[in-house]
Amino acid sequence: MTKAMEIVKKARSDDKITGRELIAQIFPDFIELHGDRLGSDDPAIIGGLATLNNKAVTVISTDRGHSAQERIARHFGCPTPGGYRKSLRLAKQAAKFHRPIIIFVNTAGAYPGQEAEEQGQGAAIAQNLLQLGNLPVPIITVIFGEGGSGGALALACGDRVLMLTNSTYSVLSPEGFASIMYRDSSKAAQAAEIMQITPESLKKYQVIEEIIPESANHNQTAETVKTVICQQLKELAALTPAELLAKRKQRFRQY
Amino acid sequence: MKLYQQKNTLTERRIKADKAADSKVPEGLWVRCPKCHQLLAKAQIDDYGNCPNCGAGMRISARQRLKWLVDDFAEFDQDLHTNNPLHFPNYVEKLEKMEKAAHLNDAVLTGRAQIGDVTFNLGIMDPTVIMGSLGTVTGEKITRLFEDASQNRLPVVLFTASGGARMQEGILSLMQMQKISNAIYEHSQLGLLYLTVLTDPTTGGVTASFAMDGDIILAEPHAMVGFAGRRVIEQTMHTKIPQDLQDAETVLSHGFIDKIVERKDEKALLAKLIKVGGPND
Numbered sequence: 444m445t446k447a448m449e450i451v452k453k454a455r456s457d458d459k460i461t462g463r464e465l466i467a468q469i470f471p472d473f474i475e476l477h478g479d480r481l482g483s484d485d486p487a488i489i490g491g492l493a494t495l496n497n498k499a500v501t502v503i504s505t506d507r508g509h510s511a512q513e514r515i516a517r518h519f520g521c522p523t524p525g526g527y528r529k530s531l532r533l534a535k536q537a538a539k540f541h542r543p544i545i546i547f548v549n550t551a552g553a554y555p556g557q558e559a560e561e562q563g564q565g566a567a568i569a570q571n572l573l574q575l576g577n578l579p580v581p582i583i584t585v586i587f588g589e590g591g592s593g594g595a596l597a598l599a600c601g602d603r604v605l606m607l608t609n610s611t612y613s614v615l616s617p618e619g620f621a622s623i624m625y626r627d628s629s630k631a632a633q634a635a636e637i638m639q640i641t642p643e644s645l646k647k648y649q650v651i652e653e654i655i656p657e658s659a660n661h662n663q664t665a666e667t668v669k670t671v672i673c674q675q676l677k678e679l680a681a682l683t684p685a686e687l688l689a690k691r692k693q694r695f696r697q698y
Numbered sequence: 699m700k701l702y703q704q705k706n707t708l709t710e711r712r713i714k715a716d717k718a719a720d721s722k723v724p725e726g727l728w729v730r731c732p733k734c735h736q737l738l739a740k741a742q743i744d745d746y747g748n749c750p751n752c753g754a755g756m757r758i759s760a761r762q763r764l765k766w767l768v769d770d771f772a773e774f775d776q777d778l779h780t781n782n783p784l785h786f787p788n789y790v791e792k793l794e795k796m797e798k799a800a801h802l803n804d805a806v807l808t809g810r811a812q813i814g815d816v817t818f819n820l821g822i823m824d825p826t827v828i829m830g831s832l833g834t835v836t837g838e839k840i841t842r843l844f845e846d847a848s849q850n851r852l853p854v855v856l857f858t859a860s861g862g863a864r865m866q867e868g869i870l871s872l873m874q875m876q877k878i879s880n881a882i883y884e885h886s887q888l889g890l891l892y893l894t895v896l897t898d899p900t901t902g903g904v905t906a907s908f909a910m911d912g913d914i915i916l917a918e919p920h921a922m923v924g925f926a927g928r929r930v931i932e933q934t935m936h937t938k939i940p941q942d943l944q945d946a947e948t949v950l951s952h953g954f955i956d957k958i959v960e961r962k963d964e965k966a967l968l969a970k971l972i973k974v975g976g977p978n979d
C-alpha cells in the first residue's frame with residue numbers, strides 16, 4: 444500500500460470525525476435551516492446559523508449519517524442537486540447579511556443517480572461555482588474526509604480551502620481513476636500516488652492553504668479546526684469585499 | 699420530418715450495399731456512429747458530420763465544425779501547451795499525437811468569429827483530442843476567451859464536447875471549472891451574452907460548470923448531455939437506466955436546455971440569437 448492510499452483509507456474510516464460533531468463542538472448554538480425552496484431538502488447537506496466569537500456565521504456541512512437508514516437517505520454523504528441548491532440558498536442569505544460562510548466537506552462526490560441527472564446535477568453544481576464562488580463574504584472550506592470531484596469543488600470555491608491531515612481532495616476516486624487510466628481498479632494505490640491527492644501534495648500545488656493536524660480525539664481535532672478557522676477569518680475580515688473577490692479570483696486564476 | 703426519415707432510409711440502404719462491396723477497405727476509412735452504432739464510410743458523411751443512418755451529429759473536430767459555422771475566424775492562443783503538471787507518463791506524447799491530427803493545441807479552438815455583420819468570441823471543444831477533456835490549457839484558453847470578450851464587450855459562443863475532467867492533470871483539471879466560472883461571472887456582470895451549444899458528448903465537469911452557464915443553452919439532436927456516466931449511475935443504483943436519460947431531448951424536457959438545433963441551422967440561428975438575445979442597446 445502506498446502512503447497516499449493509507450490516507451485514502453483513513454479519510455474514509457468510520458472512526459472519522461463527522462460534520463455533525465464538528466458543528467456541535469465549534470458552533471454549540473447552531474440552528475439548522477432546511478430546504479432549497481425549490482421542492483427538496485437533501486439530508487446530505489446540513490446548513491444553518493451560528494455564532495463564532497459572538498459574530499454570526501452561516502455553517503454548511505455534508506452529512507453521511509450514522510445508522511444504516513440515515514446513510515441510505517443521505518446517499519452516504521453524496522449531495523443531490525437539491526443539496527447543492529440548499530447550500531447556495533443559505534450562502535446567498537449569508538451574503539445578504541454580510542455573514543462569513545464556513546463549510547465542512549466529506550463527500551465522495553455528487554450523487555450519481557437517475558433522479559439526480561433528471562433534476563440537473565450538472566446545472567446545480569455549475570450554479571454553485573458561478574454564484575457561491577462569487578459571493579462577497581469570506582468563504583472558508585475545511586475538507587475533513589474525502590473531497591471528491593466537482594461535488595466537493597461546489598463547496599470549496601471560496602477564499603480558503605483547509606484540509607485535515609487524513610483527508611483527500613481529488614478529481615476522481617483512486618479506484619475510478621485506476622479503472623479509467625489503467626483499466627484495472629485494483630491499481631487504486633498506484634493511482635492515489637500519481638494523482639497527488641494528499642494534503643501535503645495539494646499544498647505544494649497551492650490548491651489548499653493549510654493542513655490542520657488531526658487527533659484520534661475528536662474534541663481536540665474540532666478545537667484545532669476552530670482555532671484555524673478563527674485565524675483565517677481574522678485575515679479575511681481585514682479585506683474589503685472588492686479586495687476579497689479580487690484575491691479569490693487570483694486564487695483560481697493561477698491554475 | 700417525413701422527408702428526413704426517408705432520406706435516412708435511402709442512405710442506410712446505400713451504406714449497407716457499400717459495406718458489402720467495400721469490405722476490404724482499411725479501417726481508417728470507416729467510422730462507427732456513437733448513437734446508432736452503424737458502421738459508416740467516412741466518404742459518405744458530409745461536412746456537417748451528421749450520421750446518415752440516425753441523423754445524430756457525429757463527433758467532429760473543431761476545425762471541421764469551423765468550416766461551415768462562421769464566415770471569418772481569427773484564432774487565439776495557438777502557442778499554449780500543457781506542462782504536464784502531474785508528470786504523468788506518456789501523457790504529452792499521446793496528447794501531441796492527437797493535437798497533430800486535429801491541427802489544434804489542446805482540446806479547444808478559440809478565437810474571434812464573424813457571421814455576416816455579427817462579431818463574437820467563439821470556442822469549439824474538440825472531442826478528438828483526449829475526448830475534449832478539460833485540461834489546464836483548455837481551461838486557460840476558455841478563460842482567456844471570456845476575458846477577451848469582457849474587455850472588448852463581445853458575446854461568447856461556446857460549443858461543448860467533453861468526456862469531463864482531464865485525468866492526467868488531476869486536481870488542476872478540477873480547478874479549471876472554477877477558473878472558467880469566475881471569468882464567465884465577470885462577463886455576465888458586464889451584461890454580455892453567453893451562449894452554449896451542447897454537442898455529443900457533454901459530460902462530467904464540463905456539464906457541471908460552463909456548459910450549463912449559458913444565458914441561452916442550445917443542444918444538437920440526440921447529443922449526450924449529463925453529469926455522471928451511464929455505467930456509474932447503473933452501478934450506484936443497481937439497475938438499468940432509461941436509454942434516453944441523457945439525450946439532449948430528455949434534458950430539455952427536464953428544463954435544462956432551451957432549444958435543439960440541427961447543424962445546418964446553427965449558423966443562422968446563432969447570428970439571430972446574438973442580435974436579439976444580447977444587450978438591448
Ligand SMILES: [Zn+2]
Nearest residue numbers: 731734749752
Ligand atoms: Zn447514427
